[in-house]
Amino acid sequence: MADAGSFIHVDTPAADAKAGAEAEGDTDSYVHVDTPASDAVQVKAEADTETEDQVIKNTKGPEIKLEDLFEGMDSDDEFPSSPVSPKRESFGSFPSSPSENGVSHKASDPELMRSFYQRLFPWRYLFQWLNHSPTPTNDFGHREFAFTLQNDAYLRYQSFPTSDLLRKDVLRLMPSRFEIGPVYSANPRDRKTLRNSTAFRPLAKELCFDIDLTDYDDIRTCCDKTTICIKCWQFITMAIKVVDAALRDDFGFKYIMWVYSGRRGAHAWVCDKKARAMDDQKRKAIAGYLEVVRGGEKSGKKVNIRRPLHPHISRSLDALKTHFQEDVLEVQDPWRSSEQAEKLLQLLPDAQLVESLRKKWDSSPGRSSVSKWADIDTVAKTGASQKLDSRALLDAKQDIVLEYTYPRLDIEVSKKLNHLLKSPFVVHPGTGRVCVPIDTRSLGDFDPLGVPTVQSLIKEIDAWQESEEDTEKHVQDWEKTSLKPYIEQFRSFVIALMRDEREVKVKQERDEDEIGSTDF
Amino acid sequence: MIRQDFNRIDSKRRNVVDHRKKQFADPSYKEAQYPHRLNFYATPPTADITLEQFEQWAIDRLRILAELEACSFRNKTPAETATHIKPLLDNSSSTQLFAQRQKDHYSHFILRLAFAATEDLRRRFSRVETMLFRLRLGADDMRERAAFVQSLNIDWEPVTDEERRELATELAAVSSFAYGGKKTLQAQEDESWCKVDWERVPDLVETRRVFLRAGKAYVPAREQQSMVITEFSARLERALELTARALPRLDEDDRLTPILNHLSKTFIVPDATFGGNNTAIDGAEITARNMDNLSQHFPMCAMNLHKSLKRDAHLKHFGRLQYTLFLKGIGLSLEECLVFWRQSFNRITDDTFNKEYRYGVRYSYGDVGGDSNRRGGGGSPYSCQKVMTMPPGPHGCPYGHFSMDNLAALLQSAGVNDRGVLQGVKEDKEHKKFHMACNRVFEHIHKNELKRAIDEGIMTEAQLETIVHPNEYFKRSYLLKNMGKMQQQQQQQQGGGGDVKMGE
């Protein structure tokens, strides 16, 4: 309960005001959202992420015209705009903003959710992202979606020929969240009619990563369990930096989208065609390459790596050093008490050195982690141990830096082609926050507690004032809200990805013509 | 004619792949060049060879492959295998290089024809060919290997010196832990590197044994070997399937078909390990009467058969077969062998013996059994491999089939009481290195003789390689235990020869 503050304080003033007026009479109404049921949902849901910040990096030159890309697509009402047209009202008559009616404004409020999916969710870009082409293909049509319904029922193997049909089903079923799985060799809905099992097999999916702060509970001191704050979010920042660098520089991937998971973590979606086509062996290879910190809370030493350090690890260590000093030693102060300091001592190699340090720290209780870290070298230099192996000490210190900063990945998510992950832009049912892309160009500025919530967004639509220049063009609802930069980022990402994919396809066709025959 | 056969296959293949693999579409009839000892066998041979060469070259290669398979079956380490195979491989003066490489090239393709027919044969063939390739690749020095790898035109990019300098730190980090951190600086500088798409080497990526940049894995020479081998094996498997499709065409030449059929049959029961006729030991008394005495030189498999036979006055079918062939292998004549069995089966009548058992012994000597059995001399003495795959019984390999207690009892009855040796045997057995256990026992029993043989230069190290055949065990044991006698004999013969000369 002590952590509830972190959730409450983030929101818009309006939301705060509402919190006080909550019908249940619970003062900590936001905390109350985290019922066990919604937690269970979340655990599953948080497996999905995307990164968007790439998008713009990869879009060189002037942005190409969307219309050109989407030629031949009939326009639908995916991006509605206020005032709601009569046609839309027949779809279901909802108030433009549920908040005005004074009903409950929990994030999971079905009316709020419905408004969000009806008016703000970027259906078209989601479609293009997964379809890799403006016109529907099997990349989208054979893609599995899975819905978690309000009653916690879990519907797998849903598939949709177009984004509009997906949208309609979401509005009909109002799932608390939905996940994205692989593209299959056949339509997932037909899987039971297929005679043999090999006819229905996963073909492709983005390479995904899942980083969750609960895996850092043994080293973060500010929060635990489901709570987070900007201090411990820095662990996610470090993780994104390290994994993103490896995926780009080492593996050569270009289309990497990082997505806030809605509560306490982030997901990566690596969307390059090569990445999508990887089999489990290759996914496992990447996961293994990136995994350095192993073992849960109980196990002892979590870092066991060879010397000399592999270039990926040296580079990561360089990138993490400052974070270790500032975000870990200064902010988290993980070894302040003597009990905590014992954890540090156990990771050091020399018994005599350890004894000297223990004596020193026992005589000055509450000595900061920054000082204790510095003490290691100071005491070592005074010759506290006759047979001190300075190489071993340096290695141990590097291992400690890695244990306290290196990304802790849930690698099961990455290893399997057929793993499902929560879709970007879904609303987290517990926090009401939208799973927005994270811009890695300004990674340090990302504040998970400042991410728009479904409640604030709906209000923003209503509060929007038409300006003169806006009257000349059609302004979509999402453009009226703080979701705008996130959707624009997603759009740029998707456009760049589609353009790249189209170029590859054209080139392939040309090559095939030249060869005059397909491979056998 | 033979050239045409290859060409026919080639033209068949061209139909399937020539848009992809230009080298197949463009068969050159000019004399093949063999710049490297190693060969990926991408191009079929085109020059004429005689039918005799066709058969002999194939048989020679098959013998090596069978040995390799036997080594792997006996869990030999790569180093042991290399030592074992080395004398069989052509190791040659440079004047013979062309001939050797040509023979290697042709024999490989002939055996492809012989072993393409069934999936099982294809799998075995590509497995042993890959073993042979690995062995030779490992034996090449770094420079030869690099030149060969480059000649393959596998889509690996060599890492240029300039790039190597640029990435010196990164490459050194990867290289030195590939060598357990023990590599010298000089060795690191000499290491050659290549670049491949990282997807080609996922296992090296997973364990961070390569340097990665922009999707390319920088693979040190040492790891390249495993990539070359993987590539060799993948290409051979593909090629064999193509050959299989082309086989029906080959039936047109009825001179080749019997040879090829025979080759593939030989491969099913590899038996080339112990020559049939020249095994008799000069001056040894190999008779039924002397068998109890000779059994001191038997390996445990034969000794156990001998003991069972003495105890029970009987042996079951497999035991009779194994033992008869063994006895044939040590040089016991058919007549003496029949005497031996008759005396041993001492609880039955002559009539029963003649009806039930006589024929079997004669069959094993090729005395009866139709043309093919006679031509084959009745079958070869069982190699260790064959013995080990027999169903358990008094026959088979005691190191593999017996419990440790029974094995220890057998060994002790043969005078092996040394605790260290028994412990070693136990460990070998646990690691399923049954032949190692057998050799361990041999070395123990003959340790004084072995020392003397080596010290006095009577036997070379090469003559004392790991024993892989029960008859070799016998022969070596007999020779070692009778070293003094043999030397005397030799000296007498030399002296005698001199006398004759003088007399002339």
Ligand SMILES: [Zn+2]
């Ligand atoms: Zn925190």
